[in-house]
Amino acid sequence: MDISEKLYALRRGRQLSQEELAEILGVSRQAVQKWESGASTPDVGNLVALSDYFGVSLDELVKGEKQPQPSAPPADDVDPFPRRFQWEYKSKRTLFGLPLVHIHLGWGLCRAKGILAIGNLATGLFSLGALSAGLFSLGGLSLGLLALGGLTLGGVALGGVAIGLLAIGGLAVGVVSLGGLSIGVYAVGGAALADRVAIGGFASGHIALGERARGSLAYSRATCTPDLLRRMILDEYPHTWKALVDFLTLFLE
Known part of the structure; x- marks a missing residue:
């Protein structure tokens, strides 16, 4: 499986449109379309961003090769809060081009943008987050x-x-x-x-x-x-x- 097929499979697995993935990465929808058609290949910066977002290694993304999984640590050593944790929900229904509900939580910068937005960085009509901006907002910095x-x-x-x-x-x-x-x-x-x-x-x-x-x-x-x-x-x-x-x-x- 080459990179174009792998990227298509990862995107579909997250139930994202090409436009939604492009917005997450900060690129145009046409760029994502070219990557998936094989007309072009993401540059190094976008490869790293794709690897981080989908939680796959660069080798797996570029070569289609999975890295061998390390043996599970003893139960006492398992970190209950893995650093890569992220959870996102975006409603299919939209208003004024924004999802009615967008929730993006986890470690690192998690941005949520919607009518109701909940995330580390939240912007929306109703927003809740560490940093929040909106008509009605609740957060550390609001x-x-x-x-x-x-x-x-x-x-x-x-x-x-x-x-x-x-x-x-x-x-x-x-x-x-x-x-x-x-x-x-x-x-x-x-x-x-x-x-x-x-x-x-x-x-x-x-x-x-x-x-x-x-x-x-x-x-x-x-x-x-x-x-x-x-x-x-x-x-x-x-x-x-x-x-x-x-x-x-x-x-x-």
Whole structure:
């Protein structure tokens, strides 16, 4: 069996189209078609990528020769988590050219791209992974309209470090931010630093309410009433959304 036949058999065994294999390798579909027809041969870099992806040796891929298998190690020495482990599922149904579900898990870089994407690196409408990006994303590093994770960036961001329009976290940076250390236009937290309204243990802003408050209009948080805060905000910033004003007054009740 020559390399073209071997490559065809491996691809069909994984139930991949030529286009899907081309996307995995970062080449064109025409390149894969030429390899399988025997019109051309993959270069060294692509041979290594094919060998790694299909889990076969270069000799087996190029010459069709299987390497002799080493004798099984004693049961106590078997590694329960082999380093080459990878598991992938991609639904046949698609939307906007993306699979509805793409799951790619294992050791090393496993990328998942779909409407629902789950993988080490996940991109999709709904994404879950160590690194995730999407409309709704959850991960160690998460980017999205709604992002949750250790480090998050998004419209609404919740995380250890959160950056967004609405940011909630240990360290929160946003237009409206809530956190241990909160920085924004409107900030609420243990330490709150704001351009307009700051509410916290330590508060610094144009309007500042806190145990320690510093600003043009600075008051003790304990003595300031919700009605007083509402009047100050609307006097200083008359175009502020009423819903936002009501939200900020909740922290005085």
